[in-house]
Amino acid sequence: MADNDLLIPVADSETVRQTVSHAADRAQERDGTPTLHFVCPVSERPANAADSAAAAEAEALLDRVSVWATDDLGDDASRVAIETSLVGLDVYLFNPGDYADVFGAYARENGVTAVVLDPRFNPLGMAPLLPPLERELEAAGLTTELAPVERATRRGPITRSAGLGQFALLFGAAFGFYQLIATELTTVNLITGAITATIVAGVLRRVSTQGSVRPRRLVGRVGRMLVYAPYLLWEIAKANVAIAKVVLHPRLPIDPAVVEFDAAVWSELPATTLANSITLTPGTLTVDVTQRHFTVHSLTADARRDLLAGGLERAVRFVFYGRAAMRSATPSERGETPDGSVDSAGIDSAQSASRTDTNAGDSE
Amino acid sequence: MTPTTIAAGVLLAGGVFFTFVAAVGLLRLPDIYTRAHGASKSDTLGAGLALAAVAVAFGGGLSSLKAGLLLVFMFITNPTAAHAIARAAADQGIDPWTADDHEGGDGE
Numbered sequence: 120m121a122d123n124d125l126l127i128p129v130a131d132s133e134t135v136r137q138t139v140s141h142a143a144d145r146a147q148e149r150d151g152t153p154t155l156h157f158v159c160p161v162s163e164r165p166a167n168a169a170d171s172a173a174a175a176e177a178e179a180l181l182d183r184v185s186v187w188a189t190d191d192l193g194d195d196a197s198r199v200a201i202e203t204s205l206v207g208l209d210v211y212l213f214n215p216g217d218y219a220d221v222f223g224a225y226a227r228e229n230g231v232t233a234v235v236l237d238p239r240f241n242p243l244g245m246a247p248l249l250p251p252l253e254r255e256l257e258a259a260g261l262t263t264e265l266a267p268v269e270r271a272t273r274r275g276p277i278t279r280s281a282g283l284g285q286f287a288l289l290f291g292a293a294f295g296f297y298q299l300i301a302t303e304l305t306t307v308n309l310i311t312g313a314i315t316a317t318i319v320a321g322v323l324r325r326v327s328t329q330g331s332v333r334p335r336r337l338v339g340r341v342g343r344m345l346v347y348a349p350y351l352l353w354e355i356a357k358a359n360v361a362i363a364k365v366v367l368h369p370r371l372p373i374d375p376a377v378v379e380f381d382a383a384v385w386s387e388l389p390a391t392t393l394a395n396s397i398t399l400t401p402g403t404l405t406v407d408v409t410q411r412h413f414t415v416h417s418l419t420a421d422a423r424r425d426l427l428a429g430g431l432e433r434a435v436r437f438v439f440y441g442r443a444a445m446r447s448a449t450p451s452e453r454g455e456t457p458d459g460s461v462d463s464a465g466i467d468s469a470q471s472a473s474r475t476d477t478n479a480g481d482s483e
Numbered sequence: 484m485t486p487t488t489i490a491a492g493v494l495l496a497g498g499v500f501f502t503f504v505a506a507v508g509l510l511r512l513p514d515i516y517t518r519a520h521g522a523s524k525s526d527t528l529g530a531g532l533a534l535a536a537v538a539v540a541f542g543g544g545l546s547s548l549k550a551g552l553l554l555v556f557m558f559i560t561n562p563t564a565a566h567a568i569a570r571a572a573a574d575q576g577i578d579p580w581t582a583d584d585h586e587g588g589d590g591e
Binding site for chain 1: 500501502507508511512514515516517519521522523524525527528545548549550558559561562563565566569570572573579580581582
C-alpha cells in the first residue's frame with residue numbers, strides 16, 4: 120500500500136500550488152488508498168525551532184497545501200489520505216545533502232518510495248538546490264519526478280460554458296466576415312454564409328469566447344481598439360525607422376538584453392494583446408509570458424527604455440479597461456528596471472529609466 | 484502618372500526598403516533572437532506598406548478593404564510566429580548574444 124504513497128517536499132514558491140495539483144493528479148491515477156505526504160523543511164537551529172516564526176509559516180503553508188490538495192482531489196478525497204509534516208526541526212539544513220537526508224529519513228519511516236518535486240522548490244535561497252537534491256534522493260533509492268509546471272499556466276479547461284450570447288456574437292462575426300469576403304450579397308452567399316457561420320459558432324463558441332457577452336463593454340472595447348490601432352501603427356512605423364537606422368549603421372550599434380517585468384494587465388486577452396504589440400514594435404520581442412510576467416528580448420537600450428516607459432502597456436489598458444486605467448503607474452515607475460544591461464550605454468539608460476520613478480514624470 | 488499611381492509607387496518603394504532592411508538585418512545580426520527581430524518586424528512593415536500600396540491601387544472599395552484585412556491578419560500572425568521562434572530558442576536554453584560577446588562593440 121505504501122508503494123502508492125507520494126512524498127512531496129513543499130516550500131513557499133511560485134509553483135507550489137501547481138505542484139500540489141500535479142501530486143493530486145498522480146494520486147488519483149493510483150489504485151488503492153494512496154497517501155500524499157506533504158513535508159515542509161524548516162531550516163532553523165535546533166534550539167526551540169518548533170515555536171519559531173519559520174515553523175509557524177511552514178505550518179500555515181502546510182495547512183494551505185492540504186486544503187488545496189483536498190480541493191484538487193474532489194471526489195477522490197475520501198480515498199486519498201493527506202499527511203503533512205514539518206521536517207528537519209532537529210537538524211541544521213545547510214546543503215542539498217542535508218535536505219536529501221531529511222526527506223530520505225521521512226520516506227523510510229513512512230515507507231514512501233516516490234517523490235514529486237516542485238521545480239522551483241528552493242528553501243535555500245540563491246544556491247541551486249534541485250538538481251543535486253534529485254541526485255541524492257535517487258541515490259537513496261527513491262524515484263523522483265519533477266512536477267510539470269515549467270509553463271506556469273494553470274491548466275484551465277479549454278472549453279468554457281457558453282450560451283446564446285456567445286453563439287450570437289460568433290455567428291455575427293463569422294457571417295459578417297463571410298459576406299465581406301464574398302463581396303456580393305446574393306441569395307446563395309447568404310445561405311451558405313448562414314450555414315457556415317452556424318457551424319463555426321456551434322463548434323467554437325465554447326472555445327473562442329470567454330465570459331458572458333456584455334454588449335456595452337464589447338462595443339467600448341472595439342471602439343477603443345479602433346483608437347488603439349492607428350497609435351500602434353504609428354509606434355510600429357517610428358520604431359521601424361529607428362531599427363532600420365541601427366541595422367544599416369556601419370558599426371551595427373546594437374546592445375541586446377533580456378528584460379523581465381510584471382505588466383499591469385490581468386487577463387489572457389489583454390496580456391496577449393500586449394505581448395503581440397510588444398513583438399510588433401521593432402526592437403522588442405516577447406520571449407515568454409507567464410501569467411503577467413513578461414520576458415522580453417530587446418535589441419537596443421532605446422527600445423528597452425521605451426518598453427519600460429510603458430506607452431504600449433498604457434494603451435492596452437485603455438483598450439480593455441477604459442480611460443481611467445491609463446493613469447496607472449508605468450513599469451519604470453513601479454520600479455521595474457531592465458536587468459542584464461551590459462555596456463555602459465545600456466546601464467546609463469537603465470538608470471535613467473529607473474530614475475523616472477523618483478520624479479514620477481508623466482511621459483506625455 | 485495619376486496621383487494614385489504615384490502614391491502606390493511611394494508606398495511600394497517604402498515596402499521594398501523595409502523588406503530590404505529585414506534581409507540586411509537577417510544577415511548582419513549576430514544571434515537567433517536579434518535575427519528574429521530583424522526578420523519579423525521590418526518585414527511586417529515592409530509587407531504592410533506593400534499591402535497599403537495594393538489598397539491604394541485598387542482605389543478604395545471592397546478590394547482595398549480585403550487588403551486591409553490581410554494586413555490585420557499579418558499583424559496578428561507575424562508576432563505570434565516571432566514569439567514562437569524566440570520562445571523555442573529560450574526553451575532550448577540558447578543564451579542571447581550580448582555586447583560583451585563582441586570586442587569593441589561600443590554602443591551609441
